[in-house]
Amino acid sequence: MQINTLRIFLLALLCSVSFDAFASNEEDSSGEKFDPKAMIMHHVKDAHGFHLWDWNGHPVSISLPIILWTDNGLTTFMSSEFHHDFEGKHIVEKDGQKFVNYHEKIYQLKEGETTIAFDEEHHPINATQPLNFSITKNVFMMWVSVVVLLLIFVSTSRRYKKSENYVPKGIAKFTEPLIVFVRDEIAKPMIGEKKYKRFMPFLLTVFFFIWINNIFGLIPIINGANVSGNIAFTLTLAVFTFLITLFSGNKNYWKHIFWMPGVAVPMKIFLMPIEIVGMFVKPISLMIRLFANITAGHIIILSLMSLIFIFESIAVAPVSVGFSLFISIIEIVVTAIQAYIFTVLSALYFGMATEEDHH
Amino acid sequence: MDLITPGLGLVFWTVITFLFLLFILTKFAWKPILGAVNEREDSIKNALLEADKARQEMEDLKSDNQKILKEARAERDAMLKEAHDIKEKIISEAKEQAKEQANKLVEQAKATIENEKLNAITDLKNQVAALSIDIAEKVVKEQLSNREKQDKLVESMLNEVNLN
Numbered sequence: 001m002q003i004n005t006l007r008i009f010l011l012a013l014l015c016s017v018s019f020d021a022f023a024s025n026e027e028d029s030s031g032e033k034f035d036p037k038a039m040i041m042h043h044v045k046d047a048h049g050f051h052l053w054d055w056n057g058h059p060v061s062i063s064l065p066i067i068l069w070t071d072n073g074l075t076t077f078m079s080s081e082f083h084h085d086f087e088g089k090h091i092v093e094k095d096g097q098k099f100v101n102y103h104e105k106i107y108q109l110k111e112g113e114t115t116i117a118f119d120e121e122h123h124p125i126n127a128t129q130p131l132n133f134s135i136t137k138n139v140f141m142m143w144v145s146v147v148v149l150l151l152i153f154v155s156t157s158r159r160y161k162k163s164e165n166y167v168p169k170g171i172a173k174f175t176e177p178l179i180v181f182v183r184d185e186i187a188k189p190m191i192g193e194k195k196y197k198r199f200m201p202f203l204l205t206v207f208f209f210i211w212i213n214n215i216f217g218l219i220p221i222i223n224g225a226n227v228s229g230n231i232a233f234t235l236t237l238a239v240f241t242f243l244i245t246l247f248s249g250n251k252n253y254w255k256h257i258f259w260m261p262g263v264a265v266p267m268k269i270f271l272m273p274i275e276i277v278g279m280f281v282k283p284i285s286l287m288i289r290l291f292a293n294i295t296a297g298h299i300i301i302l303s304l305m306s307l308i309f310i311f312e313s314i315a316v317a318p319v320s321v322g323f324s325l326f327i328s329i330i331e332i333v334v335t336a337i338q339a340y341i342f343t344v345l346s347a348l349y350f351g352m353a354t355e356e357d358h359h
Numbered sequence: 360m361d362l363i364t365p366g367l368g369l370v371f372w373t374v375i376t377f378l379f380l381l382f383i384l385t386k387f388a389w390k391p392i393l394g395a396v397n398e399r400e401d402s403i404k405n406a407l408l409e410a411d412k413a414r415q416e417m418e419d420l421k422s423d424n425q426k427i428l429k430e431a432r433a434e435r436d437a438m439l440k441e442a443h444d445i446k447e448k449i450i451s452e453a454k455e456q457a458k459e460q461a462n463k464l465v466e467q468a469k470a471t472i473e474n475e476k477l478n479a480i481t482d483l484k485n486q487v488a489a490l491s492i493d494i495a496e497k498v499v500k501e502q503l504s505n506r507e508k509q510d511k512l513v514e515s516m517l518n519e520v521n522l523n
Contacts (some may be wrong), residue, residue, distance in 0.1 A: 020360065022486065024440070040386075041361075041362065045361065045362060046369060066397075100413040103361075115512060131367060131368075132366070132367065132368045133367075133368045133371055133372070135372075136368065136369065138369055139368070139369060139376075139483065142372065142373065142376050143376065144378050146376055146379070149380065149381060150380075150387075150388075152386035153384055153387075153389075153392070154383075154384075154387045154388055155387045156388060156392060157387060157391040157395075160391065160392065160395035165399060166395040166396070166398050166399040166402075170469075174390075175392075176392070179389075179392055179393070179396070180396060183393070199392075200389060200393060201381060201384070201385040201389045202381065202385070204389050205377070205380055205381045205384050205385070205389075209377065209380060230365075230366075230369060231362070231363050231365045232365035232366045232369035232370045232373060233369060233373050234368075235365045235368050235370060236373040236374055236377065237373070237377065240377065267401070277435045288515070291363075295362070307419060320382075334498055
């Protein structure tokens with residue numbers, strides 16, 4: 001029954017986005033010079049719409065809802081209303097407000113303006129940026145990953161029966177070793193036998209959430225939605241780790257930060273700022289590590305692919321494809337390693353925060 | 360620079376999505392799964408301990424059996440020995456008794472024989488006496504039929520008496 005509910009949820013998710021295949025595109029880009037940097041940045045960053053492929057010069061894409069908080073309140077419309085324009089040319093009018101999409105950023109034009117203009121530092125001079133809570137490509141893929149995770153693990157939990165002595169069956173045979181790995185190789189050694197249980201849900205969720213989003217980022221057909229390579233995503237998870245560390249920190253932990261025991265008083269004073277900085281550096285390193293590793297992988301693969309278009313020769317294709325295949329295989333390993341590292345370090349910080357005084 | 364500027368919208372949705380995922384998975388996946396795994400590990404541990412205990416008990420039982428068997432064997436040996444002794448004793452006693460009985464019988468027989476002999480002798484003596492008297496009577500009757508013979512007899516008798 002649970003599984004059916006999940007299926008319905010997934011269907012509803014898919015239905016909430018309208019599918020506008022063969023939408024028209026006014027400009028033909030075949031004459032333009034290929035710009036690898038723009039292309040790569042466009043692919044690595046988030047987008048308001050799910051561009052799948054081009055068909056006869058027309059982009060085929062899934063449009064996603066755009067949710068804006070403007071001075072007049074909430075404004076929503078589908079991203080298809082921009083007609084695949086992200087140069088800020090197509091203006092969408094809603095409730096007397098004019099919006100343009102300029103490089104996947106939504107700007108609200110000021111009264112009477114018809115086209116967006118920028119100064120030298122690339123700040124818009126005649127538009128503001130409303131708060132943007134749109135269901136972007138990344139949010140959408142994140143939700144897909146949530147549905148997949150729920151399908152996998154809720155069905156895993158249903159595989160255990162008391163009458164069968166909780167012997168894992170079916171999918172549980174595959175997922176149980178992973179869960180036990182997180183418990184026995186990450187939580188127990190880092191936090192300790194006594195206290196690890198409290199942190200298990202967070203560690204398991206973070207581990208699988210990062211891993212599955214890393215994997216989804218590698219699937220080309222869904223356009224490599226770069227969720228775990230987006231700094232907003234890694235920032236959020238790092239902040240969760242930071243907050244949990246702070247709130248589970250015991251007396252011993254705070255003593256080690258503000259008044260290091262066992263050293264001379266000048267040393268204590270000297271160490272205090274270092275420890276305070278360290279408190280913040282730890283989650284920041286988590287954030288940057290995951291973001292940089294995943295984004296770098298995407299950039300490498302896209303760069304290799306760009307070589308074909310830079311050289312404008314089909315002869316480069318085998319080399320590019322070969323190298324990007326090689327990198328992709330490494331990336332498959334990296335997906336698991338980065339999820340593991342994030343989880344292990346989180347667990348390590350929790351372990352430090354809850355460590356008992358043993359001097 | 361845009362790449363490393365976190366977008367507010369994505370942060371917002373990530374927070375909501377992650378909290379939702381954390382809540383649902385904790386409730387419907389992690390707790391039941393970890394519970395089941397723990398339960399199973401405990402039951403395996405218990406089963407192993409119990410198996411160890413059972414093996415120990417078996418060992419004890421086996422040594423107990425050995426002991427009982429040994430005792431039984433010793434008892435059997437003792438019983439056999441006892442029976443053997445009793446047998447010997449009974450036999451020897453029987454022999455003794457038989458011997459005694461036999462001796463007694465022999466004794467009795469001897470006594471009886473003696474008696475019978477004495478009786479027989481007495482009987483014989485009586486008969487001899489009677490016979491002698493008879494003979495003597497007849498002889499005397501005949502002898503005393505004439506004088507001469509009477510004298511002769513008296514004479515011979517007197518001679519005889521002298522010899523005695």
